[in-house]
Amino acid sequence: MSTSNPSPNDRRQHYLNAAYGLRSWLLTVDHKRIALLYLGSITFFFFIGGSFAVMIRMNLLTPDGSFLQAETYNKFFTMHGLVMIFFFLIPSIPAVLGNFLIPMMVGAKDLAFPRLNLLSWYLYIIGGVMALSAAALGGVDTGWTFYTPYSSTYSNGNVVIMGVGAFVAGFSSILTGLNFIVTIHKMRCPGLTWFRLPLFVWAMYATSVIQILGTPVIAITLLLLAAERIFHVGIFDPRIGGDPVLFQHFFWFYSHPAVYIMILPAMGVISELVATFSRKRIFGYNLVAFSSVAIAMLSFLVWGHHLFVSGQSIYAGLVFSVLSFMVAIPSAIKVFNWTATFYRGSISYDTPMMYCFGFIGLFTMGGVTGLLLASLAVDVHLHDTYFVIAHFHYIMVGGAVMGYLGGMHFWWPKITGRMYPEIWARFAAVIIFVGFNLTFFPQFMLGYLGMPRRYHAYPAEFQVLNVMSTAGASILGLGYLIPMIYFIWSMRYGKPAPPNPWGATGLEWRTPSPPPTENFEEIPVVTEEAYDFEALARRDAAALRNEGELQNG
Amino acid sequence: MFQGIPIQPEQASSIARQVDYLYYFLSATAIFFSAVIFSSVFYFSVRYRRRVESEVPKPIHGSLPLELAWSIGPGIICMFIFAWASILYFRNANPPEGAMEVYVVGKQWMWKLQHPAGQREINELHVPAGRPVKLVMTSEDVVHSFFVPAFRVKKDVVPGMYTTVWFQADQPGQYHLFCTQYCGTNHSQMIGWVYVMQPRDYENWLSGGGGGNMASSGERLFQRLGCATCHVPGGGGRGPQLQGIYGKPVLFEDGTKAVADDAYIRESILNPAAKVVAGYKPVMPTFQGQVTEEQILQLIAYVKSLTKDQGNVVENPSEDKATPKMKAPPAGKKP
Ligand SMILES: [Cu+2]
Ligand SMILES: [Cu+2]
Numbered sequence: 001m002s003t004s005n006p007s008p009n010d011r012r013q014h015y016l017n018a019a020y021g022l023r024s025w026l027l028t029v030d031h032k033r034i035a036l037l038y039l040g041s042i043t044f045f046f047f048i049g050g051s052f053a054v055m056i057r058m059n060l061l062t063p064d065g066s067f068l069q070a071e072t073y074n075k076f077f078t079m080h081g082l083v084m085i086f087f088f089l090i091p092s093i094p095a096v097l098g099n100f101l102i103p104m105m106v107g108a109k110d111l112a113f114p115r116l117n118l119l120s121w122y123l124y125i126i127g128g129v130m131a132l133s134a135a136a137l138g139g140v141d142t143g144w145t146f147y148t149p150y151s152s153t154y155s156n157g158n159v160v161i162m163g164v165g166a167f168v169a170g171f172s173s174i175l176t177g178l179n180f181i182v183t184i185h186k187m188r189c190p191g192l193t194w195f196r197l198p199l200f201v202w203a204m205y206a207t208s209v210i211q212i213l214g215t216p217v218i219a220i221t222l223l224l225l226a227a228e229r230i231f232h233v234g235i236f237d238p239r240i241g242g243d244p245v246l247f248q249h250f251f252w253f254y255s256h257p258a259v260y261i262m263i264l265p266a267m268g269v270i271s272e273l274v275a276t277f278s279r280k281r282i283f284g285y286n287l288v289a290f291s292s293v294a295i296a297m298l299s300f301l302v303w304g305h306h307l308f309v310s311g312q313s314i315y316a317g318l319v320f321s322v323l324s325f326m327v328a329i330p331s332a333i334k335v336f337n338w339t340a341t342f343y344r345g346s347i348s349y350d351t352p353m354m355y356c357f358g359f360i361g362l363f364t365m366g367g368v369t370g371l372l373l374a375s376l377a378v379d380v381h382l383h384d385t386y387f388v389i390a391h392f393h394y395i396m397v398g399g400a401v402m403g404y405l406g407g408m409h410f411w412w413p414k415i416t417g418r419m420y421p422e423i424w425a426r427f428a429a430v431i432i433f434v435g436f437n438l439t440f441f442p443q444f445m446l447g448y449l450g451m452p453r454r455y456h457a458y459p460a461e462f463q464v465l466n467v468m469s470t471a472g473a474s475i476l477g478l479g480y481l482i483p484m485i486y487f488i489w490s491m492r493y494g495k496p497a498p499p500n501p502w503g504a505t506g507l508e509w510r511t512p513s514p515p516p517t518e519n520f521e522e523i524p525v526v527t528e529e530a531y532d533f534e535a536l537a538r539r540d541a542a543a544l545r546n547e548g549e550l551q552n553g
Numbered sequence: 554m555f556q557g558i559p560i561q562p563e564q565a566s567s568i569a570r571q572v573d574y575l576y577y578f579l580s581a582t583a584i585f586f587s588a589v590i591f592s593s594v595f596y597f598s599v600r601y602r603r604r605v606e607s608e609v610p611k612p613i614h615g616s617l618p619l620e621l622a623w624s625i626g627p628g629i630i631c632m633f634i635f636a637w638a639s640i641l642y643f644r645n646a647n648p649p650e651g652a653m654e655v656y657v658v659g660k661q662w663m664w665k666l667q668h669p670a671g672q673r674e675i676n677e678l679h680v681p682a683g684r685p686v687k688l689v690m691t692s693e694d695v696v697h698s699f700f701v702p703a704f705r706v707k708k709d710v711v712p713g714m715y716t717t718v719w720f721q722a723d724q725p726g727q728y729h730l731f732c733t734q735y736c737g738t739n740h741s742q743m744i745g746w747v748y749v750m751q752p753r754d755y756e757n758w759l760s761g762g763g764g765g766n767m768a769s770s771g772e773r774l775f776q777r778l779g780c781a782t783c784h785v786p787g788g789g790g791r792g793p794q795l796q797g798i799y800g801k802p803v804l805f806e807d808g809t810k811a812v813a814d815d816a817y818i819r820e821s822i823l824n825p826a827a828k829v830v831a832g833y834k835p836v837m838p839t840f841q842g843q844v845t846e847e848q849i850l851q852l853i854a855y856v857k858s859l860t861k862d863q864g865n866v867v868e869n870p871s872e873d874k875a876t877p878k879m880k881a882p883p884a885g886k887k888p
Contacts, residue, residue: 071738143735149712150695150737154661238713244696245711278601279608284615309698310709311716314646318639325631329624332586336623337615339590342597346608349598357594364590368583371631375638377645378576381705384698384733448576449562450702452733455741459729464558537609 014417014514029114030517035100036415037121038091043484045087045128050477052080057439057473060466065457073456074141075157079131081144086166087128089400090173090258093265094180094211095124097407098204100415102180104508104515105198107189107524112182120172120179127169134158134165143454145255148236148247152228160229163222170215173261177211180204189507191526198506198530199275199288203268206292210257210264210299218254221247245310252303260299262396263363264292266403267334270359273406274338276504277353278345281531284337291330298327308379317376324374331367335360350502351425355406358433362398366391369444387447390440398436405432405483412487413501417514418494424486432479438472505536565724565749566704568645573705575637582630645706648719652685656767656850659690659697659710662739664730665847669854670759671766676745678730680722681755687719689815693846698734701747709734715815722749771855774848778840786859792837793830799857804831818853 015032018024025033055076059067068076099117103110111117134140140157142150151159184205188197224235225247234240236247275282282288304312304320338360347353369391373379382388413419442465451462458466500509511520528535564570601610655678658665666674680686690699692712699718700707703726708718722728732743750758775781783792798813806829811817820827822844825837844852 065741070741074735074738074740141738145735147696147735150735154695154737238711244713278610279603280610281612281614283613284620287615287620308642309707310696311711311714314643317642321639322632322635325635328631329628332627333620333624335590337620339593339597340613340619342594342601344610344613345597345601346603346610347598347601348603357598360594361587361591364587365583368586371583371634372576372579375575375579375634376642377572377638378579379638380642380645380707381572381576381702383707384700445558445560449559450700450729450731452700452731452741454735457741459744461559532612533609534612537607 012512013516014512015517016417016514018517027118029110029118031099031103031111031114031117032415032515032517032519034117034121035096038095038099038124041121041125041128042088042091042096045083046480048132049080049083049088050480052076052083053473054477056080057470059456060458061470063458063460063463063466065455068456070456071141072139074143074454075135075139077454078140078143078157079135082131082140082162082166085144085258085262086169087124087131089262089396090169091124091176092262092400092404093269093407094173094204094207094261095120095176097200097269097404097411098176098180098207098265101411101506101508102183102201102204103187104511104519105201105506106184106187107192107507107520107526108183108187109518109520111179112186113179116175117179120175123172123175124169127165127167127172130161130165130168134162137161145251146222146225146247147251148225148228148242148244149238152225153237153239160226163226167219167222170219173211174215177208177215180208181212184208189524189526192507195286195289196526196528196530197289199271199282199285199292200265200268202289203264203271203292206296207261207264207268209293209296210261213300214254214257214261217250218258221250221254224250245307245312248307248310249303252306253300256303256306257296257299259392259395260295262400263403264295266359266363266400266407267292267331269403269407269410270338270356271334272504272506273352273356273410274341275531276410276502277350277356278342278347279503279533280341280345281529281533282337283340283343284333285530288334288337291333294330295327298323298330302327305374305379308376309383321374321376325371328367328371328374335364335367349426351420351422351429352406352410352502354426354429355402355409358429358436359399359402359406361433362394362402362436366394366398369394381450382447384453385447386443386451386453389453390443390447393440393443398440402432405429408483408487410502411508412490413497414508414513414515416491416494417497417512418490418492419497419501420483420486420490420494424482428479428482428486431475431482435472435474435476435479439469439476440472442466442468442472503533503536505531505533563703563724563726563728565722565726565728566701566706567721567723568641569703569705571641572645575634575641578637579634582634586627645719648687648717649685652687652719653680654687654689655680656847656854657688657690657699657710658846658850659692659694659699659732659736659743661694661737662732662743664699664732664743664745667767667847667850668759669767671770672759676730678745678747679755679758680747680749681752682722682725682749683752685719685721687717689850690716690718691846691850695736696734697732697736697743700731700733701728702731703728704747707733715819722747725749725751767851767854768858769855771851771853771858774844774852775855778843780852783837791833793833795856796859799859803828805829806831806833815853818856819849822849822852 015030059065059073137158140159140162142155142159184201227233228235234242236242236244271282302320302324304316305324308317373382446462446465451458497513499512507524654669656667664676666678690710692710697710698707699710704720706718706720708716726749728747730745730747783790784795786794786796788794801813802810803813804810823841825839826835829835
């Protein structure tokens with residue numbers, strides 16, 4: 001390995017300059033390049049989904065919703081949800097950072113099935129194009145939940161195209177999960193036992209299990225929905241003998257675990273950040289690793305907490321409630337262990353760590369408000385109000401997106417070989433944190449007051465809080481633009497990044513930035529546990545001595 | 554400080570306060586855990602900030618007692634909350650005996666309500682204070698949800714089945730009624746008001762109108778649709794007599810049993826072959842498509858009114874006045 005500091009200007013071969021031209025990108029099987037393909041596409045979708053959010057918040061500035069027509073508003077929140085969930089959040093960390101890092105973290109040259117990996121990206125793009133064409137052809141107004149019989153019988157939108165789009169994108173997610181699982185099982189380098197793996201890999205493993213087991217269920221459900229809509233087979237519509245609540249069960253059987261597809265990878269990123277920026281092994285490594293697996297398993301048993309007022313049996317409600325409380329425990333374990341890791345650490349406040357603090361704060365708030373929703377009698381009041389909206393945005397934006405941005409800043413030097421401007425980055429992190437809270441905290445209050453979700457217009461007494469939320473959203477939107485700008489800027493003008501700018505321990509930091517196409521100059525051998533900063537210091541010292549001797553001798 | 558920003562919804566039902574106590578407890582728990590985490594993260598990150606660029610702290614591998622403490626501790630609190638919330642939920646799920654009933658049909662995008670005495674309302678519900686009210690609800694099209702924030706009650710209104718919700722309003726006033734299950738374009742217009750009135754005002758309001766009580770409308774339908782040709786009082790018709798069956802178990806051809814409740818009668822009308830009464834042939838035709846959800850509710854009200862010894866005498870004759878409908882103003886205005 002090399003700890004010297006090669007400037008990227010020396011004509012060293014790396015994955016970015018190994019080949020040029022569109023073809024070399026569109027037909028690449030290099031996991032790092034595919035990760036960048038994903039990065040470009042999910043960023044595109046993030047801004048599409050974000051513009052819908054802007055419209056939604058603009059419309060809610062006034063109680064009568066005069067900015068948009070009701071139908072347009074409904075289409076916009078539907079598209080916002082669908083785009084953000086299926087085309088941004090689900091692929092975000094797994095397909096970008098997972099793709100880029102998993103092979104490097106396990107010391108491999110690539111994923112187990114590089115061509116399958118490229119196919120996954122194409123499937124994702126096909127799904128995305130279908131979703132956008134459904135929007136362009138007149139939109140979909142079912143909400144991202146597609147509840148029947150509205151979606152199957154009453155909605156005039158392009159439900160089928162949209163459904164097929166999500167269906168195809170689902171396959172991309174399944175294949176990515178499969179690829180990761182096989183890679184983690186089969187391609188670890190010599191010495192890298194399961195309990196020496198970085199926690200990000202554990203988290204991605206758990207995520208992949210959910211993707212493989214859960215996504216087929218939503219695929220089947222969407223097919224049944226299409227069958228009912230096209231052939232009028234009675235499955236969910238009671239008029240032709242179906243059961244509308246059955247759809248809700250199917251839908252949430254996937255979509256609850258999907259929440260964990262979004263949050264587990266972020267938890268993995270946070271584990272890396274906590275360890276690196278406090279220079280300490282994660283407190284309770286084993287438990288943090290196992291809690292990912294526990295979350296993955298329990299996540300399949302709590303879908304009924306979305307149906308407490310649906311007419312589902314009250315005894316079923318009881319079981320789903322107790323299980324929902326149980327799934328909170330492994331998440332709490334993680335937060336406590338991260339906190340304990342800071343104890344007697346050596347903590348620095350680089351940008352990734354700012355996002356990490358943001359994550360811990362917002363995820364904790366999202367988690368504890370989840371307790372209110374798991375409590376049967378209280379959920380009756382809060383269900384389908386803005387409280388739920390606030391809760392899951394704290395988890396999925398406050399948690400998953402903060403984790404994603406933290407990870408992007410952390411690995412950006414590795415990915416591009418360039419540093420971003422630290423001052424701007426910290427500034428953006430603070431703006432995002434403030435904007436986020438101003439947007440979503442008032443929504444907790446709105447929900448408790450009783451404002452239902454998906455309302456194009458609302459009673460006047462809710463206006464003050466809505467205006468606050470919209471103001472926050474403007475700040476948040478600005479906050480997201482800043483990293484976009486300086487990331488792009490840094491690709492050309494950023495300071496060249498050394499191989500290991502943060503003093504981190506993972507294998508990915510033992511190879512130059514950006515890495516060569518085959519990731520490592522020689523296959524690494526692992527002789528130590530994860531996050532062994534003392535060993536890293538010893539190795540660095542030895543390398544320095546060597547260099548000195550070479551120069552002197 | 555919070556002038557202009559409301560922070561609590563009105564408490565206007567017997568359970569609102571109980572739900573709120575749990576809500577406060579939960580909020581306090583949430584704030585407590587957040588505070589513990591925020592303050593320790595804050596303290597550690599200041600206390601143990603990096604002072605020397607090259608420092609490497611001693612690793613700490615973990616601590617089983619700590620892990621046990623912070624999984625079992627919150628676990629116990631969770632189970633306590635779970636028990637509390639579930640007891641409340643169960644209590645709130647079962648309407649007390651003798652609750653006054655109102656029938657609700659949701660439809661894109663309005664609420665249609667009918668009182669047993671016959672009054673029909675749209676997007677408005679008048680109820681007396683201090684009396685339990687049970688709503689029997691269904692939908693003509695898609696799923697809706699009946700939500701009165703001031704009462705802390707909510708229940709989905711699902712096509713093809715009856716769901717119930719009950720409350721006892723204890724503050725006269727005017728309260729929001731919202732549809733909370735997204736139901737299409739004008740979902741946000743599927744709103745209305747619940748008027749809680751002093752019992753005496755409610756009686757006045759009731760006597761103010763309505764086109765005959767639900768049971769007698771049901772009886773007229775029963776004649777018109779030809780049900781009466783098969784279901785003859787005292788038995789002997791092609792179908793079983795319906796006197797006194799409501800709420801009693803019915804034995805079927807295949808040996809199974811079920812209680813004749815609203816859902817069962819609805820099914821008997823729409824899909825009679827699903828459960829065939831022991832000793833009868835499945836000759837009853839389906840009335841699917843010939844009766845609306847509201848008419849089915851009237852037929853149910855009629856069947857319910859048929860008691861064993863009374864034959865088909867309709868109860869509650871006092872409410873059967875055919876004076877033109879007048880709406881009483883809400884008894885109290887909210888403060
Ligand atoms: Cu869920
Ligand atoms: Cu609605």
